[in-house]
Amino acid sequence: MPGNPPPYRPDFSGSWEKDFQRSDRWDEELNRQIEQILQAQTQASNPQSNLLRPTMQLGNVPRGRPAELVDLARLAELISRQNVIDITQTAEEVFVRRQGDAALICGTRQNVMQSFSSPYGNEVCGWEREQLVFRISLPEGVDILHRFSVSPDAQWMNLLTSISRRGSTPFNLIQVYRRFDLPPDAYNCVQTLSRGRVCSATGAPGEQ
Amino acid sequence: MSNRVRYYRIIASLVCITVLSACGSTPPAPELPKIPPVGDVTLLQGEQATQAYQQLDLGIVVFNVETPAAQSTVPGSSLYQEIAEKEAHYLPYVLRNILVASDQWGVVRVLPEADPSVDLTLQGTLLESSGLNLQLHLLATDSTGREWINKTYRDETSFADYPGPDPFLRGVSRDEELLAELAEAEDPFVDIYRQIANDLLLFRNTFTQQQIDNISLVSQMRYAADLSPQTFDRTLEQGPDGLWRVVTLLAEDDPMLRRVEDIKLRHHLFIDTIDEYYESLYQEMQPSYALWRRYSRDQALEDRSEVRREFRNDVGSSSFTALSQSYNRYMWAKLFEQEFTALAAGFNNEVAPAILELNRLVHGLTGSVDEQYTQWRDILRQIFELETGL
Numbered sequence: 130m131p132g133n134p135p136p137y138r139p140d141f142s143g144s145w146e147k148d149f150q151r152s153d154r155w156d157e158e159l160n161r162q163i164e165q166i167l168q169a170q171t172q173a174s175n176p177q178s179n180l181l182r183p184t185m186q187l188g189n190v191p192r193g194r195p196a197e198l199v200d201l202a203r204l205a206e207l208i209s210r211q212n213v214i215d216i217t218q219t220a221e222e223v224f225v226r227r228q229g230d231a232a233l234i235c236g237t238r239q240n241v242m243q244s245f246s247s248p249y250g251n252e253v254c255g256w257e258r259e260q261l262v263f264r265i266s267l268p269e270g271v272d273i274l275h276r277f278s279v280s281p282d283a284q285w286m287n288l289l290t291s292i293s294r295r296g297s298t299p300f301n302l303i304q305v306y307r308r309f310d311l312p313p314d315a316y317n318c319v320q321t322l323s324r325g326r327v328c329s330a331t332g333a334p335g336e337q
Numbered sequence: 338m339s340n341r342v343r344y345y346r347i348i349a350s351l352v353c354i355t356v357l358s359a360c361g362s363t364p365p366a367p368e369l370p371k372i373p374p375v376g377d378v379t380l381l382q383g384e385q386a387t388q389a390y391q392q393l394d395l396g397i398v399v400f401n402v403e404t405p406a407a408q409s410t411v412p413g414s415s416l417y418q419e420i421a422e423k424e425a426h427y428l429p430y431v432l433r434n435i436l437v438a439s440d441q442w443g444v445v446r447v448l449p450e451a452d453p454s455v456d457l458t459l460q461g462t463l464l465e466s467s468g469l470n471l472q473l474h475l476l477a478t479d480s481t482g483r484e485w486i487n488k489t490y491r492d493e494t495s496f497a498d499y500p501g502p503d504p505f506l507r508g509v510s511r512d513e514e515l516l517a518e519l520a521e522a523e524d525p526f527v528d529i530y531r532q533i534a535n536d537l538l539l540f541r542n543t544f545t546q547q548q549i550d551n552i553s554l555v556s557q558m559r560y561a562a563d564l565s566p567q568t569f570d571r572t573l574e575q576g577p578d579g580l581w582r583v584v585t586l587l588a589e590d591d592p593m594l595r596r597v598e599d600i601k602l603r604h605h606l607f608i609d610t611i612d613e614y615y616e617s618l619y620q621e622m623q624p625s626y627a628l629w630r631r632y633s634r635d636q637a638l639e640d641r642s643e644v645r646r647e648f649r650n651d652v653g654s655s656s657f658t659a660l661s662q663s664y665n666r667y668m669w670a671k672l673f674e675q676e677f678t679a680l681a682a683g684f685n686n687e688v689a690p691a692i693l694e695l696n697r698l699v700h701g702l703t704g705s706v707d708e709q710y711t712q713w714r715d716i717l718r719q720i721f722e723l724e725t726g727l
Contacts, residue, residue, distance in 0.1 A: 204660050231675055245671055249666040265667065269663055271660060271663065320682050320686060321683045322686075
């Protein structure tokens, strides 16, 4: 008896480079969000003072929620530094390689699954409509959400990174990536245990 | 610097970064009842030549796998499932070697499935296997249907069970030397197999010579009945205790029985060949598997590391530094696990040719070694029918 057909998943596979023009700048985004918070605070404490709109700059941050937002924004910047993302996708799993960070790996069959668990943090991944989502929970109550979506023509990929702490206002950072083609790999490598990576030139004599 | 040396240094450097010490998800932490380890066990060996009547033939069936890794749906867990399946072929041969070394038994073979011609069948289920812990359930049943052992065994390794330098210094050791040492070293879980061998021996020693003879006789007739049920089924009967016994004895020179013995001889030649396949697989896998288990032990120990306590002291700090440190710990833990997964893939890649060899075509037979075994038994049945005209 044939099994259930696999659920539809958009194809993220390929190499992606950051488009800086279209991506959020973390400091601008921080200023914008702090301004919104301060405005809301001012309005709440004194409804008459909405003409006095304070300008917030880094290094001059009041304590409280905006200070926490700065920490979260800096963390968002730290973990979104990759200029290039390389994604491999099969019928079983999607594998997101990021320079200088651990790969994000999620299965494609199930909607939600635990993809990593350790005393230092847990990771759950899944699919929401056509978005690939990873939620990382660090022990300090920090939640990091990576939400990948790809454009209908498969040429652009959006990565929304959202960080919050114990239910605080999340800091959101949107990075936009453009697809690019890597030249074909000149070597075909296989990982072995005792001999490390064993590589042969692709198209070498005798190779099919 | 060779790729291999570089590779080990990368692994060593990863291990040395203590903040990345806990990696609990690969393979998923087993939730098995805690069974005390067997401890240090001395193998009971025959001090004098084993009596002929003691020489029961043993068949060890390739183990079943019920490890948590085999049931997990975590991405990458299929690698660990693959390893467990390889272990299921490899570990029975380690047990076989110990039983042979005890010098208390007749022929001891590893078989793809239970065989009606052997006197005592050992069926194992692998419940947990890492470089640190091995837990397996063993069911030993003789041809009469009597259970000798139905028990779960566990063994835990210590650092002394593995040769080579301290894992934290491994980056400066020569990997060729380590591999050679690992290849020659005794299996780190040898005590579990010794305990099984001793338990079997102790049980056998409770039998009288007549009881041992009866087991051999029942094996003979059960094999005959397997070949030709219509002829030999009547010679066997299952008693109220569920045990098989021979109710009709055939003359020793009975021509039908002689034909059965001829076919059995050919059958044993075939299962000896299969046993040699498992031996080749064992030889091929042994060095890589020993290395793999050593890494696996390091990883399991890292998981228990005290660094967690150190980390907990930081909880509560709200500065960016504390947050970035926390993220980095998570990231390194995950990187370490991904390196470990890469090692698992490397082990599977390295052992794949040996498994292929095991399942290689045998003259006239096709399919995996299990399928070939079934085909061979069918062929023998057909030969027997042709020769006897039944």
